[in-house]
Amino acid sequence: MQLPLFEPPVHFNREALGRCLHAAVVAVDIETETRWPGEGPRLDYGLSYPADVTIIALAWEEDHSILTTVLTAPFDDRVGEFLKDLFAGNTLVVAHNAVFDIRQLSKLTGGHTPDHLWDTYVMARLLHPAVNASYSLLAVAAALGIPVSEDQQSLKSQRGRLHTLPLSIALDYAQADARLSLQIYQQQRQIPFNTELIDWECRAMREYCRMAARGVRLNTPFVEQRLSELGQRRDILVRRLAEDGLTTPGSPKARARYLYETKGIPLPRYAPDSGYFTRAGRRRLAAQPDAEIQWSDLSTRTDVIESYLEEHSPYRERLQDLADYLETDWLMSTLNGLLEHAVLDGRLHSLVTIATDTGRRASSYPHMQNWKMPAMAGVAIGDDGFTLVEVDYSNAENMMAALISADSNLSAACAAEDFHSTMAGEYFGAVWKEADSTQRQRLRTMAKKITYGTAYGMGAERLADSLGVTLDEAVAFIRAKDAAFPQMTRLRAAAQQQVRQTGLLKLWTGRQVTVPTAFVAWNYLCQGGVSEMLKRALVLVSEAFESGGMRSHVALDIHDALILEVAHDEWDQALALTSQIMTSVVPNELNHRTNPPIRWRAHPNLAQNRHKWGAQQWHPGNDK
Incomplete structure (x- = not known):
């Protein structure tokens, strides 16, 4: 049931809308219902897919003047037909954070989205980025x-x-806002810029809007069954704890007191960037260097608990129940x-938008990129006759590091059968050569931490911890590491x-x-490159499927993988x-x-896929 924001009269100016359809460029801005109606997400309801559109504002240029018109809920079929006409033509549709607006409007168009898009938010990050900048509508206008x-x-603010x-x-x-x-x-069109980069961004936005409008099916019966099982499991863990x-x-x-x-467990040593402390705790201890550590200063997030559960950790057995409780509680939530x-x-219409200055995307409302597999296996499924399949880049960020630095030693390591064992040989030298299989497994685990930790800017103190x-x-x-890969070391210093x-x-x-500090420069180059x-x-696969008349499509992108x-x-x-x-994708x-x-x-691992994104779905060789 649509919850109208306003009482009639409904605004529908047929003459203005007709003129709008003849414009070359039309800006769209929507407002949504923010009052929780009793179902759907209570938190940030207005940003969720179930939230009704209440206002549609349109702006276009005519005779060197900007004209506007507005549509208000409740909407009838005329509005849906108008939007479909607008989206299907050659009109360039402009919006700020277009994925949100187009996702919501797709409910009125039967899933239709624009063929031609310009997202002023995304383009601000591309055309005129600034360090520590806000990319809100007003901030971009001010810039x-x-x-x-x-x-x-x-x-x-209201x-x-x-x-x-x-x-x-x-x-x-x-x-x-539309104006x-x-x-x-x-203004953005007046900025001299590489047209190829602009084209890639516009084509990508078209696909992200399609993904959000289409959504992915939630396996509701399976989820409800899992919640029942998890509730029983959590009750047992609560009693044991x-x-x-x-x-x-x-x-x-209370968890901090329990741990330490x-x-x-010995209290962690304070460091300004330590993940073992909360943000508030780091601020307090930075302001009072001689202060004693308090329980409220200490983080007990899942990643902290997991650090105490790593292989060969003396705390592994002692903390397993707490780790299981946190995992179960997170999964239920x-x-x-x-x-x-x-x-x-019954579908998940996640918004995939740029989340960092590197250009890396993240999903929200609902979050789907932070799903833990196999814990979330079977939660999302393909429609009848379809299966979700993950195709990910193998060792993407290390290969990107080799690419941008032209470091042949690193490219050789990436080409090795076991990358992390090869890296362990570089880090540990004679110790690695003389180690037995058990010792090598431990050294290989350490090598992974060295490789990824230093790539993300970890210094010697944090690495030692x-x-x-x-x-x-x-x-x-x-x-x-620096000596083994000299080209990468030189380029990192130059960056x-x-x-x-x-x-x-x-x-x-x-x-x-834009990069806020030199500390993360190399991470930005590698992560941004991936x-x-x-x-x-995403763009090329989607366009190839479409041009080939195929029904397969990209359902989601996650860091270094496409979910088909x-x-x-x-x-x-x-x-x-x-x-x-x-x-x-990368030129030869x-x-x-x-x-x-x-x-x-980049190849699907179908054996693993059966227990991850493809769980509860058909694969070749079975009848499910």
């Missing part, structure tokens, strides 16, 4: 020197209570949230110096990204085509700057 009225600025304002004010506010989006677009001295496992402060007092988001049509070694040993490992001077770096595609590669793979929804009668063709495209001239050349690997 481009576009004036904004005080009334519009004031109303931004969006959640538009329904309490006079109708005329709410309509003026929405039209002002401002169009003005931003006009209470018997062991932790009566309130949901309290972070009841279980006798996540599954309940998914049921709320899917209340309208992570590995459980002395500071001198950690320094020696870092030096061994850090450039960030100190300009705050900017260029990715392999030529895209410029993001660019995956974005282009593969039609069973297109199985071999779709998977082969996807792998071929993903492995050839870049791949051949090293010896051996970079050879990207």
